[in-house]
Amino acid sequence: MNTTTTPSGSAPRLTRILLLPVLIVLALFAAACGNDDDTQPAQPAQPEQTAEPAATTAPSEPDAPEEPDASDAADGEDAAPQPEEPAEADEQIGGEVNLYNWTDYISEDLLARFSDETGIKVNLSNYDSNETMLATLAAGATGYDVIVPSDYIIPLLIDQDLIQPIDAHAMENAAHIDPAFLDPYFDVGRVYTAPYLYGTTGLAVDTSQVPDPPDSWAEFFAVPEGSHGSIGMMNDQVEVVHAVLRAVGAEPCSTDPGDYALAEELLDGFKSAVSVINSDGIIERMAAGENSIHMEWNGAAYRSSLENPDLVYVYPSDGLTLWQDNFAVPTGAPNFDQALVFINWMMDPANIAEATNWNAYGNAIVGSDAYVDTDLASSPMVVPGSQELSYAAPVESCPIEAIDLYDRLWTSFRS
Amino acid sequence: MRVGTRWLASPALGFIAFMVGGPMVVIVWYSLRTRGPGGVGVGDGLTVDAYERLVVTEDFAGNVGFDSTYLEVMWSSILLAAATMLVALAVGFPTAVWISNRPRHLQPLLVLAVTIPFWTSILVRTYAWIVILRETGPLASGFDAVGIDLPRMLNTRGATLVGMVYTFLPFMVLPIYAAAERFDHRIAEAGLDLGATPAVVLRKIVWPSVRPGVVAGCLLVFIPAIGAFLQPELLGGGRSLMIANLIQQQFGASRNWPFGSALAILLLVVVTVVLVVARRAAREARVVLS
Amino acid sequence: MTGQADTRRYPGIGPAARLAFAFLYAPLAVVVAYSFNSGPIVSRWEGFSLVWYREVLERSDVRDAVWVSLRVAVAASAAGTALALLAALGIVAMVRRGSPLAVGFLSTPLLVPEIVTAVGTLSFFVLLDFERGMTTLVLAHTAFCIPFALLPIRARLAELDPAVFEAASDLGASGFRLFRRVTLPLLVPGIVSGALLAFIISLDDYLISAFVAGPTSTTLPIFLFGLIRRGASPLINAVSTLLLLVTVAVLTASYITGKWRKPK
Structure with a gap:
């Protein structure tokens, strides 16, 4: 083919100009990233929050990375320690919570009622086995706020720092926990986990x-x-x-x-x-x-x-x-406070009874029997x-x- | 047509090198590592345990023996891919030749008609077969209505095969059509007029010219079929474990990333071997594809 | 054409081909038909209803998944097409031996089994400490969008008449002006179909996405897979039918852009 059509001098300039699409591409990447993973330790230069278009519904909490939250954990759960939260009781705290749960393991109605009562939106994603969940967390997924691990997998999660202390025993509704469930072998003293169903x-x-x-x-x-x-x-x-x-x-x-x-x-x-x-x-x-x-x-x-x-x-x-399945909070959870509100809310006798009624599994909350179908x-x-x-x-x-x-x-x- | 310099290709080449090369290097690297604590991720040590596990088992007394559990999975994936290829060929060949025989203005439409299912979500297509094959589905209840009791269809190897053929059929039809379309049917016509039997015309005249298309189609079906994941998972009822599902299992329930990586490399090697063996055929096929 | 006569000599071919088309379309027809079932059990017909479509529109998890998928598909197909366009232009300028190598290299995402790419990409991102989410999804999708976008662009480029460029160049056009005024407009049909193909492929991907997606970036196929595993439900049929409509619309658009170049 005759190639004389391209004067040699034009080529470099053309190359330079064609970098434009590449820049567009990079811009698109940036736009795509901005929305979901609010904590973005990865490469793109972190050009503040201004680049972020109005995301789905996620208000509040652009949230600095893990450490501060984890230490907050120690000093209590009910009042929201973050300055931006109005903190009038822990009702209507707002924001969202990313729940990573077994397939078909909590009723949509119950979650809807939780959202109504607290103003916290629940994003639900599912797994089919403890091992899948473990692999997901171990692979560096840090966007989940609440997970539902079974007994035997919990020591592994703790050993690898995949979940963080939440002092479940000190939560308001922890008083309802059946003493038989307060000191399980996998989490003596209920530091990391709160009971769900068994x-x-x-x-x-x-x-x-x-x-x-x-x-x-x-x-x-x-x-x-x-x-x-x-x-x-x-x-x-x-x-x-x-x-x-x-x-x-x-x-x-x-x-x-x-x-x-x-x-x-x-x-x-x-x-x-x-x-x-x-x-x-x-x-x-x-x-x-x-x-x-x-x-x-x-x-x-x-x-x-x-x-x-x-x-x-x-x-x-x-x-x-x-x-026995439990609630736990992964290390680096972006919505730590909402996660605690959720876990505490689920230990309320009336609420956990609704889970029992829907799933037909026993729970560890004293006083829930009154609400369970006969x-x-x-x-x-x-x-x-x-x-x-x-x-x-x-x-x-x-x-x-x-x-x-x-x-x-x-x-x-x-x- | 020169409208730029060859350096224009470098962003794409660099990107592919990063996104394909990077993961490949990591897989090789992971396959040579020890397992991470609790089996999650990889540890710090170097070992060929993962490769040993492919073929060797150790019993309680410490005797090491050959074990084919995992190789059998690889083998059944190859067999399934081969079966998919053959059935797709049996269905796709007449379809492609028929399309190439339609009036010219209809052909592009028919080709589009073949491709539409191919472009629809593979999940939708697989789900469609779940609906059809289940015991309460239209097929079983239709036969039931006329008094025929069909055996269970969903969750069998047969169902996996049907789903696979369905998924990959367009890959077979298109290249064969591309070859058949270039073929001048008047030559076949002439052969027939001169008294050759249809079988002879098919073998001596039609076949040589569509062969590259058939070869290309077979490769295009066989290679992706070896690594099929969804059809065995959703239609096979979890009972026909294939290599892709086995690899996924290692990164999930079995918590053995190095072994999963080694299996991935095994799969990659198999595909490469197929490509090399089929290199001559592939060269022929390129004529059709380009 | 003599075609009709020809097939008559091979009596099996016509019926076989029609059967093949039935095989291709019957499942889709079944999916669409049962999406209008008013009852909750897929294959037990209880009357015509649009109730499941309303459910699709009302459910926020479906909406979220669609939204994630669309954003990923737009970003990845745009990025993939841009890179493929540059690559196509670059490949033309390569020496004879280089171009098949480059094309082969750019096609590797099609040759490597998806599961291998998926686990490899996941491990790669873990190693680089990339958080899984939209970024990783778009990066991974862009990689396999490139070969799909490259096909029609290269095909279009090969069809162009060198004389056009010679003429333009003789008239003094060069560099960017040549590209913008001559090359780009001529390539538009190829670029459009390339982008559309890449878009559909990205929209459809399950396996790679499942490995590299994060907690709040559930794509539609991942969501759909979860629903399917739970068992057949007319909701899946309704989502599938809508997906089918989108695909057919995009393909028709692609077909028409393909047609539109013909008269030239």
């Missing part, structure tokens, strides 16, 4: 399809009659492997590869009986009768049973996990008998060697 991970069985429900994990993994091809499992490496280890007579978190050899053998025979491995949508699937047996949380089982009266919930006799309070799915309760126990986080074995077993099960 429950168990067992089996929901549709007796119209499986007339003779299994009593134990061992019977479950032997594929009860009528369940072949319609068994549902949670997509939860930890819980599923806990269960299969119990079925072969081993303890959760075993580090003995021999146990895993037995477990793998058991799973090899079991695999073809499984139709789905998914922790989400269990309630709908059980309600519609799509699955005959599903590994399920007790509260979810109760909610399914409202649609499908043939459902029973089994507390396997070879042991099941008693879990059907719920009398259901064996929600309130286990003493026999069933004796099967259930909390399980601490497994050591890393066990997690490696878990991963291998889980991978071979899923593929």
Whole structure:
């Protein structure tokens, strides 16, 4: 091709001028960044707040980075220490709170009422397992204000400074906490966490399809009659492997590869009986009768049973996990004060009772019973008998060697 | 057409080097590190544990043996990609040839019609199949109404395959069409008039000229299909673990970033090998693509 | 054309192609149809209603997600197209051996499996201590927007008649004037379709976004994925239908700009 058309002298000038689009690009980046991550320690030169267009609804709190907040934490939670807050009681504090919660684990109505009463907007995002949440935080996501970790994951979060002290025991509504929940092994003295709900991970069985429900994990993994091809499992490496280890007579978190050899053998025979491995949508699937047996949380089982009266919930006799979920505040949370208001608000007996009514899980707040639906309070799915309760126990986080074995077993099960 | 200097390409090249090169270097680096405390992130030590884990398992007595758990996942991803490619070819080839046979003014519209589903959100397309294949969906209830009881369709490998073919079909049709469109159908016509059977005409006249398109289509389907994530996750019911899901699992539940990085490199190596093996074919294909 | 006669000799082809089109469109039709279902269960028809569309419009989480997606898509496609435009011009000026190398290099975002890019980009940002959010989303999206924007721009550039530039140059135009008065207007159709393609690709991305998005930057696909995992709901159908409309509108726009260059 004839290239004489470009006089050589023009080229540098052209290059210079074409830098314009590049500058536009950079400007666009800046505009895009300005809005959401108010704390922006990253590269762009930090050209003050003026560059920031009127963001969605986020008022107040452009918020300096983590440290000041974290130290504020120590001296109390109810009055807002930040100067810009009018601080007339902790009602109507305004602003927003970014709640990072399990999928389908709090009712929209309850959140709406919280916003009405306090003027704090709630931004909800979801995760499907403690590990996903842990990975997200560990990957440097610092925009969350409240997370809902389960018992066993909390020591890890504390060890790695991923959550900060909130002195939950000193909050106004902490007086309502059942003494049995005040000194859990994962957070003695309730420094980092406040209790949310607790429950168990067992089996929901549709007796119209499986007339003779299994009593134990061992019977479950032997594929009860009528369940072949319609068994549902949670997509939860930890819980599923806990269960299969119990079925072969081993303890959760075993580090003995021999146990895993037995477990793998058991799973090899079991695999073809499984139709789905998914922790989400269990309630709908059980309600519609799509699955005959599903590994399920007790509260979810109760909610399914409202649609499908043939459902029973089994507390396997070879042991099941008693879990307890909690509120915690990640290190560097941008809306620390709102987070504390939220957590305190959730410990009010009437409010937590609404969560219990919606989710059908027990809570740790004395006095909430008065607000809990009577059907719920009398259901064996929600309130286990003493026999069933004796099967259930909390399980601490497994050591890393066990997690490696878990991963291998889980991978071979899923593929 | 020269309208500037070659340095104009440098911002884009620099940006890609930063955004592709940077992450690649980090992945290689991470794959050689120890795990971070509690399995989150990476630690300070250097180790090849992650690569060992790909192929080796150690039992309680300390005996080290070959273990294929993870390689099998890679292999089933390759098989799924191959199956996707073959089915897409079987469906896409006649479609592309048919389009190239339509009147000229219709062809661009038909091509657009093929691409519209491709441009719609992959989530929407995958979700569409959830709706269709579920037990209470239109397909099952339709057959049920005439007395045929279909087996479970959603949450099977078959469902994953259907979703994959659906996702990647346009990648097959377009390059084949591009090749077939350049083909002068009067030549085939002449062959047929001269008494050749349709099969012979297809093999001897049509095939050689559309071959580059077929090769390009196969590559364009096969390569992204190896790394498919959404279809196994949403349509396979979590039961057909593929390499992409396994990698994601390492960064989530399994808390093993170095191993996840090593798996990512394995996937990258597989793709590169496919590209190198198909290099000649790819050169042919470039004729069609450019 | 002789085409009609030709296909008749291969009796299978016509029906096969029609089946393929049915295969392509039936799922979308099902999604759209059930979005008008008044009941809460997707495939149990309970009558026509727009109730789910109202829900889409009323829900602030949907709005927020759409807003994030739009901003990311606009920023990333603009940035990607600008970089691709420069690159296209630069590549033309390269020596013979350089240009395929450059094109190949710029296409790497298409070749590297998405999951690898996603985890790599996440780790990279963690290492650089970038906070996840809009910035990281736009950066990551811009990378894969470049190859998509580059395609139509290069195609357009290749179609241009060198004589136009010679003439312009003979008439004394050079440098920026040549670019602004001659090159740029001629390239507009390519730039527009490149930007539109990049826009759609960015709007659609799930996997990379899921890894690099922050807490308040949930994009529409991430939000949609959460809804889908929870189970089928007509709300998803309604969101999907709206998304479909946007895509078709953008594609039609792209098609028309493509057409508009033809008469020249």
